[in-house]
Amino acid sequence: MNSPAGVALTGLGVAVPTKVITNADLERTLDTSNDWIVSRTGIRERHWAAPDESLASLCAVAARQAMDQAGVTATELDAIILGTVTPDHRLPSTSCEVQALLGAPQAIPLDVAAACPGWIYSLAVAEGFIAAGRAKTVLVLGAEKLSTITDMEDRSTAILFGDGAGATIMQRTERTDRRILSIVLGADGTLIDLLLIPGGGSLHPMSPEVIEERSQFMKMKGREVFKAAVVAMANACSEALAEAGLTKDDVDLLVPHQANIRIIEATAKRTGISMDRVMVNVDRFGNTSSASIPIALDQAVAEGRLRPGSVLLTVSFGAGFTWGAAVIRW
Numbered sequence: 236m237n238s239p240a241g242v243a244l245t246g247l248g249v250a251v252p253t254k255v256i257t258n259a260d261l262e263r264t265l266d267t268s269n270d271w272i273v274s275r276t277g278i279r280e281r282h283w284a285a286p287d288e289s290l291a292s293l294c295a296v297a298a299r300q301a302m303d304q305a306g307v308t309a310t311e312l313d314a315i316i317l318g319t320v321t322p323d324h325r326l327p328s329t330s331c332e333v334q335a336l337l338g339a340p341q342a343i344p345l346d347v348a349a350a351c352p353g354w355i356y357s358l359a360v361a362e363g364f365i366a367a368g369r370a371k372t373v374l375v376l377g378a379e380k381l382s383t384i385t386d387m388e389d390r391s392t393a394i395l396f397g398d399g400a401g402a403t404i405m406q407r408t409e410r411t412d413r414r415i416l417s418i419v420l421g422a423d424g425t426l427i428d429l430l431l432i433p434g435g436g437s438l439h440p441m442s443p444e445v446i447e448e449r450s451q452f453m454k455m456k457g458r459e460v461f462k463a464a465v466v467a468m469a470n471a472c473s474e475a476l477a478e479a480g481l482t483k484d485d486v487d488l489l490v491p492h493q494a495n496i497r498i499i500e501a502t503a504k505r506t507g508i509s510m511d512r513v514m515v516n517v518d519r520f521g522n523t524s525s526a527s528i529p530i531a532l533d534q535a536v537a538e539g540r541l542r543p544g545s546v547l548l549t550v551s552f553g554a555g556f557t558w559g560a561a562v563i564r565w
């Protein structure tokens with residue numbers, strides 16, 4: 236839907252765990268090779284959180300950077316919207332814990348479980364809060380500890396995922412030269428079996444059987460996910476551009492979800508955007524799900540590829556299936 240309220244992204248922050256896992260590290264525990272991982276995915280290393288490193292603490296570090304950049308204090312936050320599928324606890328939401336860590340008692344906390352597009356879904360929720368007059372300033376986070384839901388004995392998934400947190404500040408604005416131009420969301424819930432954690436939820440609570448079957452971990456049909464991701468992301472890009480009244484030629488930078496270099500290249504090709512206008516950092520972080528776009532945005536800004544006034548197209552796809560895209564005048 237076209238962005239009705241004037242809403243701008245005014246701050247950005249990132250936190251990743253210090254521990255880096257290289258492909259060589261994985262070669263020691265899995266029947267895999269650096270060559271296979273690099274050629275099939277583009278991934279060279281990823282960050283995995285230490286057991287005592289909480290998602291909420293990563294979120295708080297990223298959030299403080301974003302608030303500093305936006306010139307916003309914790310008491311000015313009206314809401315905290317966190318896209319995640321790896322909350323610290325099943326109860327309560329991790330955004331409640333972030334609210335406490337930041338000292339923002341007035342901020343309404345809400346976790347959004349939309350898998351990889353969790354940050355884009357959260358942008359849309361925050362925009363809705365702002366459009367409804369419920370909030371002026373919102374902390375929007377995408378953060379995951381995917382290492383905790385990955386089966387480290389399954390070579391087809393253990394090589395893919397990483398941990399991290401990205402934070403953004405969204406604020407109501409009157410400015411027209413810096414704002415979100417469009418956000419589109421989509422989903423196909425008939426395809427949940429292609430990427431799913433079968434056990435450990437309320438349908439199949441944790442039990443010796445769940446642990447025996449290792450069904451508390453992600454199960455993925457990689458090829459099917461790959462094909463669906465490219466089609467859905469390219470379509471979402473076209474829709475988001477059309478809603479913004481722009482074309483692919485107006486895009487200064489495409490920042491796609493960082494799942495696999497081959498998915499990124501195929502999506503860019505289908506959208507008609509050459510790779511010199513595409514942000515890639517899957518090599519350094521692997522797939523961090525809802526954190527991947529804000530982490531890539533942070534690097535794009537640091538490298539001067541995203542400047543005030545740039546037209547940013549961002550897009551994601553994940554379990555559900557869910558997808559989303561946004562066009563933002565930076």
Ligand code: UT7
Pocket residue numbers: 266267268271272275276351390391392394430456457458460461464494495498522524552553554
């Ligand atoms: O964030 C959204 C969610 N996820 C994704 O976007 C991931 C989407 N899918 C993918 O990125 C790719 O499908 C994968 C990277 C997961 C797999 O690449 P692929 O080219 O689709 O490989 P494949 O699953 O078709 O497997 C090809 C072969 C198989 O061996 P056989 O049956 O041909 O003998 C696999 O057993 O590669 C084998 N294989 C591996 N070999 C070495 C699978 N994983 C590995 C591995 N190392 N880590």
